[in-house]
Amino acid sequence: MKRSDLQLIEDYLDGTISPRDLEVLNELLESDATARERFLSLATMDEGLQDLAVTPSIVTDCTGYNGGVYPVRSGSVQGTVGGTRALLSRPIVAAAAGLILGVFFTSAIWAATETGRQKILTLFHDSFEFGSPPVPVGGPVNPDAWGGDYVEISGATSGIEPIHGERMLRFLRADYEGKEDAVGYMSDIYRVIDLKKYSSRFADGNSVVAVEADFGSVPLDDADRFFANLSVYALAQVPTNTQSWQVLIGTPRRMEEVALASARRSRGLEGSPGMSWQKLSLEMRLPQETNYLLIGLHTGDRLAAGESGSETPPAVQFEGQFVDDVKVKLRRGI
Amino acid sequence: MSSEATSSDFHEPFVRALTRHERVIRAYIRGAGITRPEDVDEIMQEVSLVAWRKFDQLDNADEFPVWACVIARYEILMFRRRHARDRLVFSEKVYELLAEQSLEEVSSSMKEKRLNQLQQCVENLPPASRELVTAAYQPGSTIDKLASQLGKKTNTVYQQLWRIRRALEQCVEERLEAE
Incomplete structure (x- = not known):
């Protein structure tokens, strides 16, 4: 291979190739199987060198794990630039540690997932396949479970298939167990994510939290009747008992006062035949003082809200509104 | 699941x-x-x-x-x-x-074999080359930064890395052929 062709490959792998040179490289790789072979060989070498540069410490960090085959590295290849590597520098090893510590369910794996290389850290991912069932007590009193209004974990039903896996969350009612006034047209469910162990990641105030979830509805005659809401609040402290949670969540003004930052996004749920899941996503810059995130998933009934005028309607029972695949990621701000 | x-x-x-x-x-x-x-x-x-x-x-x-x-x-x-x-x-x-x-x-399994041989080849590099290439692949490292830390010109470091990469390629190919 000519040095100029090799240079094109190196430039691509370095991320420094120009659009013009990319065209040339495209033509080369399309027509020349040997060039493709060389490209793959160099790409593998690049990945291998990055792997060697970031992983020397992992084996000794995972002394509790005795069942796996870790890619043991020689300490002699550790680099001299970049300082001490973070513990658990590879995602799968962090995931393994999550399992060892007995915190296993899907989101727990990814809560523990990070690498020295990545700029995006997935804090939480739940598609409702595992974990504690939601608790209808008005708020996320149990930090390991969703809490709020009456909801249930459901399989495929009424023609709606979970977007991932075999389960999803179904909104049932706009009230919770023991609610004094069983009124409302919104069903709300919340989850708390403890960020304290990640505080160094956003200590400079330059990180953004991104939240997304997929909402769906059974087909309805009035396709615009229901809407979905996604919310996130950055909090320094969270209530420690059920009643305090109920007061905080039930008093929007209080919530706004307490939150260090908040974001909310809404969209109509197109409950029509052949509907697909509808994604809601939002981003919020994370204040340095944040210790917890409060994630809220909500659905509302416009009809009930409109009919009731200024009065809050009796607690609505929902007719097939769902949410699935909730992700919360932390990334460096732009 | x-x-x-x-x-x-x-x-x-x-x-x-x-x-x-x-x-x-x-x-x-x-x-x-x-x-x-x-x-x-x-x-x-x-x-x-x-x-x-x-x-x-x-x-x-x-x-x-x-x-x-x-x-x-x-x-x-x-x-x-x-x-x-x-x-x-x-x-x-x-x-x-x-x-x-x-x-x-x-x-x-060619990729796995390549990666295994690469590890051996890196370990067999002269210490200065091994440290340079490992430093170059640390997260966030750039040739400019590396050159500055080493007190060398950027192009000098670039050429050194180019030669090390060619040596590693050759080493991996030879070891694969010998398998």
Whole structure:
């Protein structure tokens, strides 16, 4: 291979190739199987060198794990630039540690997932396949479970298939167990994510939290009747008992006062035949003082809200509104 | 994964398989033309998650790397679509050719062999070369920064790294032939 062709490959792998040179490289790789072979060989070498540069410490960090085959590295290849590597520098090893510590369910794996290389850290991912069932007590009193209004974990039903896996969350009612006034047209469910162990990641105030979830509805005659809401609040402290949670969540003004930052996004749920899941996503810059995130998933009934005028309607029972695949990621701000 | 009861039966074999084969899957993603480390991370996370969800569908654990790379192929395609406007990436045709050829390398264990031989070759480098190349691949490292830290010209460091990479390529090929 000519040095100029090799240079094109190196430039691509370095991320420094120009659009013009990319065209040339495209033509080369399309027509020349040997060039493709060389490209793959160099790409593998690049990945291998990055792997060697970031992983020397992992084996000794995972002394509790005795069942796996870790890619043991020689300490002699550790680099001299970049300082001490973070513990658990590879995602799968962090995931393994999550399992060892007995915190296993899907989101727990990814809560523990990070690498020295990545700029995006997935804090939480739940598609409702595992974990504690939601608790209808008005708020996320149990930090390991969703809490709020009456909801249930459901399989495929009424023609709606979970977007991932075999389960999803179904909104049932706009009230919770023991609610004094069983009124409302919104069903709300919340989850708390403890960020304290990640505080160094956003200590400079330059990180953004991104939240997304997929909402769906059974087909309805009035396709615009229901809407979905996604919310996130950055909090320094969270209530420690059920009643305090109920007061905080039930008093929007209080919530706004307490939150260090908040974001909310809404969209109509197109409950029509052949509907697909509808994604809601939002981003919020994370204040340095944040210790917890409060994630809220909500659905509302416009009809009930409109009919009731200024009065809050009796607690609505929902007719097939769902949410699935909730992700919360932390990334460096732009 | 179909139920909580089965998840605990699967989690150790899953972590074991992912631990063992992650670098091969990452090499596959890179070989498909995804070069930014943070992009490889993003795709790898999605692949890991999908693989976990579907792990009970895998009959033979030996097929994990190929199976996971097939998942990766789809995730890469999705990634390319999401970033069609903000990344310089290969044409669809070249991507398909590379993805196919790369999968054959995974299937024949060639990628794993390359990675293993590379480790040996790096260890056999002269200490100064070994430290230089490892430093160059640290997260966030750039040749400019490295040159500044070493008190050398950027082009000098670039040429040194070029020579080290050629030496490593040659070493890997020779060791593969000798296997």
